[in-house]
Structure formats: C-alpha cells, structure tokens
Amino acid sequence: MTILVGDCRALMPAHAPFDMILADPPYGDTSLIWDRRVEGWLALAREALAPTGSLWLFGSLRSFIGVAQEFAAAGLRYVQEIVWEKQNGSAFHADRFKRVHELVVQFMRDDASWGGIYNDVQTTSDATARTVRRKRRPPHTGQIEAGYYVSEDGGPRLMRSVIYARNCHGRAIHPTEKPVGLLENLIRTSCPPGGLVSDWFAGSGAVGEACRATGRRYLGCEIDADMAQRASARIAATLPLGGAPAAPLPLPGDQT
Structure with missing residues (x-):
C-alpha cells in the first residue's frame, strides 16, 4: 500500500507487471492549470500490464476523442465502457444539457484475448x-x-453498465475524487484477490482505500507531494490490514 511521489511515466514502469491499472488522468476539458493531458503514458501502461490484466480509464467523451488514435498506437484494444451517473455534475454552458455523468472505459493489451483476461463481472x-x-x-x-x-x-x-454513485462534493480531498464504492466494483471485476492494482494518477488515494476494502495490493503515483501525503494518511487510516502505513517515497535525486 504505497504511493510514489513524482511523474508516473518515470516511476511506475519499474514496478510492473500489474494485474490491473486504474487511471484517472486530467481530462483536458477546462482551462485550469492542472487540467492538461499527460502525453506518452498510455504506451508505458500497456507494457506494464500483466498478460491477464486490463486498464480502466476515467474520462469524458471529449477527452477520449482527443486521444483516440493513441490507444491503437499504444497497443491497447477497447473492451467495454460504463457510465458513472452522479447526483449532480458540471454545467460548463448555460445553453446545453447539464453533464451528470462520466465514462469509464476498459482496455486490454492488443496481444491478449478476452478469455485470458481476469474477469469476475459483478x-x-x-x-x-x-x-x-x-x-x-x-x-x-x-x-x-x-x-x-x-x-x-x-x-x-x-450489473448494469450505467452505475449511479454520489460524487464526493463537500467531502473530497481532491477536486476530481471518485467514489470508493464505484472503484470497488471495478477492482473486484478486473483484479484477482490479492492482486496488484496500479493507480497512475493517485490524487486523493480513493483507489488505495478501495483496494484495502477488497483485499488487493496497491501501488499509486501522485505528482503533488502534499496530495500524496494526504492520500497516504487516508489509506493508512482505512481498514488497516496489518501492514505499515503507505508512506510517500521521494523521487530519485536526478528527477524533478
């Protein structure tokens, strides 16, 4: 139950293979300084997946369209998608429908077969x-x-492909935090008990909390050192399994 501090592209590949990758990268939908698409991580994630593993990726339709060509180039093949329905959402425009959903899409390696992927559909x-x-x-x-x-x-x-779960407004540690119950469903479906879940954009550590609740091992990476510390404290305080608290690890000295 560890969170690395730094760029996931530099730190995560060395810890492969992963039974499951669960990623919530910036969507690139807003003008906020932190909401910028991260280049080049998909190919690295594909290589870090175990042959039986799969990648679940959060995003908006706009964000998926923006990187559509990168999935094939990275060696990732689409499997399925679910819709996360919230109790409230984002109203970026007053003359369009209020968006109260996000997509979560599953991909597998292009050299894998569906029958060989771990799948325990809920x-x-x-x-x-x-x-x-x-x-x-x-x-x-x-x-x-x-x-x-x-x-x-x-x-x-x-389980239906449209899943209702209240978002974390008012109690979130991170501005884009995802509900733990939703994450638990994805983890139980795609990671075997005791398997290793990799969280390339850890944020608040919600995935780590879900891993503790479902009996999976967890390795996260967060570029914001302060957020990583808060996420580690959250994971350590949630359903402790007898291990040491998840302490952030510093980047190697030659990286910034």
Whole structure:
C-alpha cells in the first residue's frame, strides 16, 4: 500500500507487471492549470500490464476523442465502457444539457484475448423470484460464439453498465475524487484477490482505500507531494490490514 511521489511515466514502469491499472488522468476539458493531458503514458501502461490484466480509464467523451488514435498506437484494444451517473455534475454552458455523468472505459493489451483476461463481472441481487425464465438473445445482435449470458428471474443479474454513485462534493480531498464504492466494483471485476492494482494518477488515494476494502495490493503515483501525503494518511487510516502505513517515497535525486 504505497504511493510514489513524482511523474508516473518515470516511476511506475519499474514496478510492473500489474494485474490491473486504474487511471484517472486530467481530462483536458477546462482551462485550469492542472487540467492538461499527460502525453506518452498510455504506451508505458500497456507494457506494464500483466498478460491477464486490463486498464480502466476515467474520462469524458471529449477527452477520449482527443486521444483516440493513441490507444491503437499504444497497443491497447477497447473492451467495454460504463457510465458513472452522479447526483449532480458540471454545467460548463448555460445553453446545453447539464453533464451528470462520466465514462469509464476498459482496455486490454492488443496481444491478449478476452478469455485470458481476469474477469469476475459483478452481479446484483435485485431480480424477483416470481418465475424462472431463460432469456433469449435478441436476433438483431447477430452471432455470438462465446460469453453469452443466460439470466434467470429470481437469481442474480449482471450489473448494469450505467452505475449511479454520489460524487464526493463537500467531502473530497481532491477536486476530481471518485467514489470508493464505484472503484470497488471495478477492482473486484478486473483484479484477482490479492492482486496488484496500479493507480497512475493517485490524487486523493480513493483507489488505495478501495483496494484495502477488497483485499488487493496497491501501488499509486501522485505528482503533488502534499496530495500524496494526504492520500497516504487516508489509506493508512482505512481498514488497516496489518501492514505499515503507505508512506510517500521521494523521487530519485536526478528527477524533478
């Protein structure tokens, strides 16, 4: 449960391989000084993934369009996306819909197969027990060889791709902090128990807290030393697993 202090591009590759990478980089959607896209990290992240690992990436549609060509160039292949729905959101313009959602997209290495990726898709228990009915795949979806889902009413259902979770307004450590419950769902789905989750833009340490709650190991990286210290204190105070507190590590002397 450690947070490195410095540039993720310089520090994280040396600690590979990672069972899962969960990243929340700047989107580049605003004029704020810290909201600038980070160049070159995607290719490094791809090489740092274990063969069975995958990358979950937060962003807006605009941010994904802005770097669309970089995913293929980095050797990353799209898998799926979910929509995080918030109770309130951002109103950048008074003449457009208020944006109350963000995207979270999963990628895997281009040399991997979906069957070889760790995947424990989460289910919900909201099905009713009135009948048992096998659902047929709609004919308009075409041929699906493997991975099809057969649901029975009265049993668990696959978690929906639109997930509602309250944002952290009023209690956030970091201005773009993500809710721990949402992060836990992603971690349980894509990292095996005891596996190593890599958080390349650690911010408030919410991913580290989610890793403690789900029994996964954690390595984060944050360029803001003060924020890294606050994130480490947060992780150390949350569901301690008997290890030492996550103390930030300084950059090597030849880096700034």
